[in-house]
Amino acid sequence: MPDFIFCLPLRSMSAAEKKKIFDFSVLQRIFFFVKPYKKYFYLSLLLAIFMAVAAPIRPYLIQLTVNGSTGKVNQVPDWVRFVLFGQDLSDVSRFIISVTIFQIGFILLETSIRFLFSYITAWMGQHVVKDLRVAVYKKVLGLNLRQFDQTPIGTLTTRTINDIESINEIFSDGLIPIVADLLTIIITLGTMFYMDWKLTLVCLTPFPIMIIATYYFKESVNKSFIQVRNAVAALNAFVQEHITGMQVVQAFAAEEKEANAFQEINKKHRDANIHAIFAYSVFFPVVEVVLALSMGILVWWIADKSLDAGMLVAFILYLNQIFRPLRVIADKFNVLQMGMIAAERVLKVLDNTDELPPSPADAYKPSKIRGDIHFKQVSFSYTGNQNVLHGINFEVKAGETVALVGHTGSGKTSIISLLNRLYQIQEGEIAIDGVDISRWDTDCLRSGIGVVLQDVFLFSGTILENITLRNPAISIQQVEEAAKMIGVHDFIMQLPGGYQYNVMERGSTLSLGQRQLISFIRALLYDPAILILDEATSSIDTESELLIEKAIETLIAGRTSIVIAHRLSTIRKANQIIVLDKGELKEKGNHAELLRAGGFYARLHEMQFGKKKAVLQ
Structure with a gap:
């Protein structure tokens, strides 16, 4: 990610700009707050690349192990000999033991890298949230009182607390994890094509169903999440206002009427969440069905072509490495979208120009005020x-x-x-x-x-x-x-x-x-x-x-x-x-x-x- 992303000033955008580069522009402005932590951002990207490159290694070693245990002669690549410290791998037992020991060590390393990746992205997100929340609160403190006359307090509370918390998910569950998952999918697919491009194409025959399902899932959940965020803001504003004015509500015996009004707002919140839950309930079974179809076609093709068992095991693992991130990548994309919707709302607060002009550089500051x-x-x-x-x-x-x-x-x-x-x-x-x-x-x-x-x-x-x-x-x-x-x-x-x-x-x-x-x-x-x-x-x-x-x-x-x-x-x-x-x-x-x-x-x-x-x- 170029350094200029971290140096963009906060400014208002025209409607034309929003239509052309809305998402990228909002993301750029959020990355302004990442600037103090950009070395951690680069580190998280390096870790994502490492995890993606490492993803095909274990399935390939398992393929060699299965082939060796079934008596098939392995053509062991030089890089495998290198990572196994140049041992003599002609003996099957020694080969299996060496690969198993290496895999155990590799799993420990990969797990440690994944932990470090998750921790750094979450750590960075929390620090960005902290800095952003301070910036928003300082902005709110300096707003013209007219803004507080016209804006429900609950809405400003939502912007300062809930919406900024959603921005944290851009880092912990959004942009960087999506990059890591996409790299893993690309490198895994590249490995599969390198090993057997015909078999790979056959396995991916049901893939268009997955693409269509992912698109509709993304659109459905994104729409639901927008409704959820609007409902949350309405709930916060309603509850804050009515708790503050509870004396008036009770004095005029308006409890039932206000309870009914609250139920209507809460119903919208419930319906939006149920709509999202329904989309999840449909999408994940579709993913499982597509994966099962791909594996069925894989087994049929390998049996028909009399390919080795190691290839079957390896491709089953590769398919899981593709479909596992695909199960969640659409969800993560929605999380990213929701984070950016929240970010847009927060940036509107930061872009608010309805504030008193700051004190001039040569401001008058007497030691004593007379009082004229x-x-x-x-x-x-x-x-x-x-x-x-x-x-x-x-x-x-x-x-x-x-x-x-x-x-x-x-x-x-x-x-x-x-x-x-x-x-x-x-x-x-x-x-x-x-x-x-x-x-x-x-x-x-x-x-x-x-x-x-x-x-x-x-x-x-x-x-x-x-x-x-x-x-x-x-x-x-x-x-x-x-x-x-x-x-x-x-x-x-x-x-x-x-x-x-x-x-x-x-x-x-x-x-x-x-x-x-x-x-x-x-x-x-x-x-x-x-x-x-x-x-x-x-x-x-x-x-x-x-x-x-x-x-x-x-x-x-x-x-x-x-x-x-x-x-x-x-x-x-x-x-x-x-x-x-x-x-x-x-x-x-x-x-x-x-x-x-x-x-x-x-x-x-x-x-x-x-x-x-x-x-x-």
Whole structure:
């Protein structure tokens, strides 16, 4: 295999290229990941050649042994004399003993080579899978969040786990084993033609039946496997989504309906597998029948022509060496095809260009962030078709607190997502400390912005791990100080194990309010220059809210803060209040100014406090 195969870059292919060289092109791109292990690849090819060349040796020696034991005079080739160390082979007993001893040693060597071949191909496949999985996961980490909005998580899980595992079979059961089997068949056929071309042609008379059966088997199983892979992706997506949303399923008594939906998807998976099983059940008996026909014709021909018994035994062994790989070569070809189908899906993830541009080589990376924020005529769309923000323009001075208010869907969360560069804007500019955020080092930018979201996500692990995000530079003492600052330390210490308490996936063992408090500690601990609070007190009871409001006052002092709140009572002290409606900036000013203006903010204020007053009455 030429070295250029290992050096091909990852790139997108045109439809015309896919039609012309689809399979070979995908294979080339997978071999890009073989480059670090190409010496093992070459070694596996050498071992395959050795096994193919060695395949006809033992049947030929058995032929000589049978002929010698039946009294037929053997014309022993020079290479046989050489491998038997030049012994005098005129004595039949000595000849048989010498050949038997050699065969035992040769079998041990051949078995060792086959073991080494299988181990190296599997070892190489596992290393390629490891490197490919890391590359895919890194790619997923860098994708635009829009991809996660549009793609089921279960589908990405299938690409990262199941499909990449299928690529391993390209090496362990696919390409290289197919090459080894084909070489064995070719060399064995060549040996048979050399020994007796007429007898070989006679033996291969039923062979067209085998070719036809192999073709239909390959097509049938390949179609079934594609259906299986699609069904697996659908199953993963369905199960992941519904287990995550199990609370909603049970709350609305939708268990039976969802179980029926799952049965339909599972039925497609079952039917595809049964179709493949049927193809196997037909193909393997056909192979056995064709082999039996070939052997029957062989025996008839040798008996009719009065050929020696050694030739009969040798050709029976040769036929087995041809048909044994043929039994599985069609299956291996399907494994190769499935690996390449999986590889195509994985490469689509790697080819995905919907990601934020990387930090420029001369990225802005200050030692300290002041916290000036400036949105300049920013427009943004999640889908590229309809904008959710229209010409947003505002400025926040370092150390100021700005509040974003508006109805649900007005664009508040979109603004803070853009500030973190979680999405790419279509128009305008966002600057921090006078520098466009596209010129910032992304890690530096995000490390300087602390976020407490309304929908708190906790990972499976301990409270300490969720607060520090497994950052070894953060000590337990720092965590405890941050917890004490907002009055949460006592609550954590009451849990079994304290900071080592396992919160389980998504923090399911904690209440919404407790998860919110842990998220708040996480933001506080990183001492950000800019603090974003997205409905940070929405899931917390009154007592906890009082604790957090005290901590917020301490935290936002001297720090640029963006607060999103539906409850206007929490943002009265903000230096600036920005009112949004349907993605447009309607008003901005402080609490008193906006009330005097009598616009959107005044109406929101009247709606909230008017309702509250009515309830009190």
